[in-house]
Amino acid sequence: MTESGAQLFARLEARRSLKDIETRLFPEDGGPDQGEVVELYGPEGTGKTELLYHLLCRCVLPVASGGLEVDVVFVDTDYSLDMLRLVSILDSRLNAARSTGSPSAGSDEALLRHCLSRLLVVHCSSSSQLLLTLHFLETSLSSRPGLALLLIDSISAFYWQDRCEGGASIAKQEERLSKCAELLGRLLRDYRITVFATCHAIRRSYSGPSSSSSSTSSTSSEYDRPYLCRPWQRLVNHRLLCSRQEAAHNMAATAGGSREQRRRRVFTARCTSSRTKASRSSSFCVTDGGVEFM
C-alpha cells in the first residue's frame, strides 16, 4: 500500500502523548501512554459518560484555558452523546479560564465553535457498522496528525445483539468485536493514539428474578468481572472501575421515605494498570460545570 509524504509524516510524526490528560485519575506517573487503551467500566449512572466529557473537554480546549488542543473522535454507539451537556461544560471551563487568566481573543461563540471543530462524532448502530467505521477512520487518522484521542461510548453496546446473532458458537458470537479489537490494535500501533472506551456492567448471574437489576453493594464482584471477548481484554491497559457511593442508600431513602438528605452524590473511579500493577482511587462529583475532583 502506498502512502504520500504527507501521510507518512502525519503517521510517524509523534502525536501528542496524553499521559497528562488527567493526572488525578491515574496512579503516579501512570497515565495512558500512546497506543494504550483505557476501559471505563461500571453500571448505569456511575459517571462514565460524564468522565468522557471531562476528558474530551480537556483535549479540545485551547492551551490558554487549560486544554491540550488535540483532535478527538467520539464513536457514539449508545447514542448517548448529549451535545448540549458537552457545550455547557465547555462553556463553564472557558468562563473559568477567562475569569482567572488573561482575556482571550475572540468571542465566546467563536471560541466554543473552534473547540467543537476539534471533535469528530460518528454514530454507529450495529457492530458491523462499527467495524467498517473503524476502517474508515483510518483515513481520518492518517490525514489529521492532531488527532490523538479516540473515545468509544460504549464498546459493549452490541454485546447482546452479537450474542444472539452468533448462534450457539461463542467464537461466532464474539467474532465482530474480536475483529474490531484486532483492527483497533493495529490502529493503535500504527498511529499511536490513545483510546478510552466505556463498558456497561451487566448482570450475568441467572439467580433471582432476571428482570430486576440488583443493588451495587451486595453483588459488586459479579458486576466487576470483564465479559467482553478476549482480544478486547488483551487490548485494555488501564481499567477504571466506576461506582457511585450511597447509591443503594439513596434508593432506599426514596422507597422508605426516610428523611435523610444527601446533597451530592460522590463518584469513585478506581484505576488499575496492567503494566505497573499500580492502582489509585479518585473521587469526584458531578456539577453543572462537569466533573469536579475532590
Next chain:
Amino acid sequence: MVVLRAEMCPGLDEDLVKDLRAADIKTVEDLVSSDTEEVAQRCSVSYKALFAIRRVLLAQHTAFPVSGADLYEELLSSTAILSSGSPSLDKLLDSGFYTGEITELSGGPGSGKSQVCFGVAVHISLHLKQSVIFIDTTGGLTAKRLLQMLQTETSNREEQMEALQRIHVFQLFDVFSLLDCLYSLRAGRLQQASVGGGGGSVKAVIVDSVSAVISPLLGAKHNEGMSLMIQVAGVLKTMAKDFNVAAVVTNHVTRGDGGEVQPGLGASWSHIPRTRVLMEKLDRTSVVSHSSLRSATLIKSSRQVTHSPARHGAQSGSCQRSEHKARLQTSVGSERPAECRLQHKHLDSAEPKRFRQVSLLCSTCGER
C-alpha cells in the same frame, strides 16, 4: 452485516462476487477487513480495481464522521423541547421532553405513567399542533379518555377532533409487532403520518408501556430476550435522533435486593434512556376524593445534576395538578432552539437545584 451482491457498486460484477465467495469473502466486512493485495491475487483481479471497490463500499456503509461544530449547529436548529403540559413536570425535565432522545417514565401501577403519556399526547396535538405516535401495548388507551382530556382544554368540537386526528394510535401486544411497527415508522411511515392526519409533523413517539412487551421475554436463559430488548432500544434511539422526535417510554418498577424501588428491565436497559423519571403514588396525602397526589423524581439525566432525592423536599417544589388543567406556557413553544443555549447558561448560574422532585396531582375521576 451486508452480503456482497453484484451491482452494489461499479466494478463489482457477478463473476467477481462468485470469485470472492470462493475465497470465503461473503460480506462487505469480510472484504474490507481482508488484505486487498492477497485477495487481488487469489481472485485474479487488478489490485487497483479491488482497492477502488473497497473504498466505495466502505464509504457506502460506514457511519460518516461529523464535526462537533456542525453537529452542535444542527442540534440548535432542530432540537425542540416539548412541554409536557404540566409546569412542574416541565421544570423537573428542564423545560420538557427533548427531541432526539429517549425519556423514560417508570412507576408502579396507578402511579400515573399512562395519564402523563395521555397528557403529553393531548398537549402536543392540541396546543403545539403537532402529530404524535402513540403505541399502546397494554390496551390502556381509550379514545374516550383522550376526548375527555381534550374537552377540559377546549370546548370547540372542531379543535377537539383535529387534535384527535393528530394522535396516531397503534395497539400492539408483542415485541415482534412492536419492532415491525417501529421499523416501518423509521423506514418512512413517520413522514407519511406527518403528511396525513391533520398536518403537523410527528414530534413524539410514545410507547406505553415498553416493559409490558419486553419483560415476558427476559427469562433464565435470556439471550434472545436481551437481544430483542436492545433492538427495540436501538430502533427507538436511531428514530429519535434521525427524525428528531422525542421518544417517551414507560417502564414498570421492581424492588432491588435492598427492597428499594427501582425501574424494571434490569441493568442492560438502564443504559438506554437518557432521562429517567420515577413516579410514585403518595397514598397518605390524598387531598380530594377522586384525586391523589403523585410524585415524580428525576433519577437520571444527562443534562442536570441529579441530587439524591430528599423526601421532605417534595412539598417545597410541589405544584398541584388537577385534571391536567393547570399549566401551559403561553408561548406555545414547540421549536425553541435559540433558547436551548440560554437554558444552559441559566442552569449554570441558577441556584443549586437540590430537590429534583415535584408532586403532581393527577385526577383519576375520568377513569370511572
